[in-house]
Amino acid sequence: MRLTTLVILIGTLVASAAAFAHSGVANPAVLQRMEAMKQIGDQMKVLGSMAKGQVAFDAGAAQAAVDAIAAQAAQVPDLFREPVTDPKSEALPSIWESYGDFTLKAEALQVAANAQISAERDLAPTVAALGAACKACHSHYKD
Structure with missing residues (x-):
């Protein structure tokens, strides 16, 4: 359960920082x-609040959250295709390199978000997989 808590914390911090950015x-x-x-x-917050009890x-809400994450994840390559920047951007040049x-x-x-959450037991492994996928990208490509 420690990994899930860490993933939830990371997701919450990222979402909070994004609001200000x-x-x-x-x-x-x-x-x-x-x-x-x-x-x-925001969808990770939905999942995290359930995972933390x-x-x-x-x-239904958990499945809607992972479906929304999958849809957004599918758009990410196109959103970052052009190396445009802004002083407020946290995207590192290594994205385009x-x-x-x-x-x-x-x-x-997107693959991690294609999970089916039909029971509470599906939640923790899905949150862990999503958090790991987020961290794998952010650790290399986000300032």
């Missing part, structure tokens, strides 16, 4: 990327 973004492409990441973070497990690896990491997030 969006103010003052001038480049519309960067803002669109940031909004997509925020939406993923802060809210009751709801299979290693774009193939970056897209593989986005695909790994």
Whole structure:
């Protein structure tokens, strides 16, 4: 359960930081990327609050959250295709220097989000897999 707690904490911190980072973004492409990441973070909060027992497990809400993450993850390669920047962006230049690896990491997030959550026992491994996929990308490509 420790890994799940760590993953939830990371997801919450990322989502909180994203909310502050969006103010003052001038480049519309960067803002669109940031909004997509925020939406993923928001869905991780839904899953995390269930995993921590802060809210009751709801299979429908959990499945909707992973489905939304999968949909956003599918958009990530296109959102980052062009190396546009903004002073508020946390995207590192290494995204475009290693774009193939970056897209593989986005695909790994999408695969992790293709999980089926029909019972509470499905939640922890799904949250752990999603958190690991997020961390794998952020550790290389996010400032």
